[in-house]
Amino acid sequence: MLATWTGFSPMNRLLDELVGDLNDVMGRPIGGTLAARTFTPSLDVRSNDQELVICLDVPGLKQSDLQINVEDRVLTLQGERKYPGSDQERAWVGRGYGAFNASYVLPDYVDTSQVSAHLADGVLTIRAPKHERARPRRISITSGSTDGERKQLVEENR
Numbered sequence: 001m002l003a004t005w006t007g008f009s010p011m012n013r014l015l016d017e018l019v020g021d022l023n024d025v026m027g028r029p030i031g032g033t034l035a036a037r038t039f040t041p042s043l044d045v046r047s048n049d050q051e052l053v054i055c056l057d058v059p060g061l062k063q064s065d066l067q068i069n070v071e072d073r074v075l076t077l078q079g080e081r082k083y084p085g086s087d088q089e090r091a092w093v094g095r096g097y098g099a100f101n102a103s104y105v106l107p108d109y110v111d112t113s114q115v116s117a118h119l120a121d122g123v124l125t126i127r128a129p130k131h132e133r134a135r136p137r138r139i140s141i142t143s144g145s146t147d148g149e150r151k152q153l154v155e156e157n158r
Contacts, residue, residue, distance in 0.1 A: 038096055038097075038098045038099075038100065039080075039081045039095070039096040039097050039098050039099075039100055040096065040100055041056040041057050041058050041079075041100060041124075042056070042057040043055070043056050043057075043102075049130075049135055049136050050129060050130060050135065051127050051128060051129045051130055052106070052107070052110055052127075052128040052130065053125065053126070053127055053128075054075075054104075054125070054126040054128070055123055055124070055125050055126075056077065056123070056124040056126075057122060057123060058079060058081075058119070058122060058123070058124050059122035060081055060122065061079055061080075061081055061119075061122075061124075062119075063119055065079050065080055065081070065082075066078070066079040066119070066124060067079065068115075068117050068126065070106070070112045070115050073105055073106045073107075073108065073110070073112055074103050074104070074105055074106070075103065075104045075105075075106050075115070075126070075128075076101070076102070076103045077100075077101070077102050077103075077104075077124075077126075078099070078100070078101045078102075079099070079100055080098065080099040080100070081095075081096070081097050081098065082097060083097040106128060109130050109131055109133075110128040110129070110130060110131070111128070111129050111130065111131050112128070114128070114129045115127070115128045115129075
């Protein structure tokens with residue numbers, strides 16, 4: 001069987017692949033109706049001797065776009081990145097938009113009454129200090145005489 005050659009076949013295949021791979025800003029394939037792609041901030045959780053630190057990437061969001069609550073050791077983060085374009089335009093490739101909501105149970109060694117948040121350069125930083133009793137301490141040991149006296153343990157803060 002003979003195949004007909006057309007110079008447009010490779011171009012058509014390339015365009016079909018390109019259109020098949022592109023998604024619009026709301027997560028739908030071009031011409032498709034899949035669910036919208038949502039915005040989920042990247043998250044880092046770090047800890048040191050003094051505090052627990054949570055950092056979220058929230059580029060383009062203002063303080064008014066974010067809400068943080070702590071209740072019964074549950075930290076709830078809410079926000080929304082709104083699409084800046086108009087309803088008449090369609091983005092072919094883009095970032096995720098929409099509301100996000102995430103909750104995290106804080107460890108019992110965190111002082112929830114002292115949680116603070118700071119937004120700068122598109123990064124939301126939440127600091128949750130540890131209770132004093134949860135912080136590591138160095139314990140020095142003094143010894144008594146060898147005649148059976150009790151040894152005394154002395155606690156020292158680092």
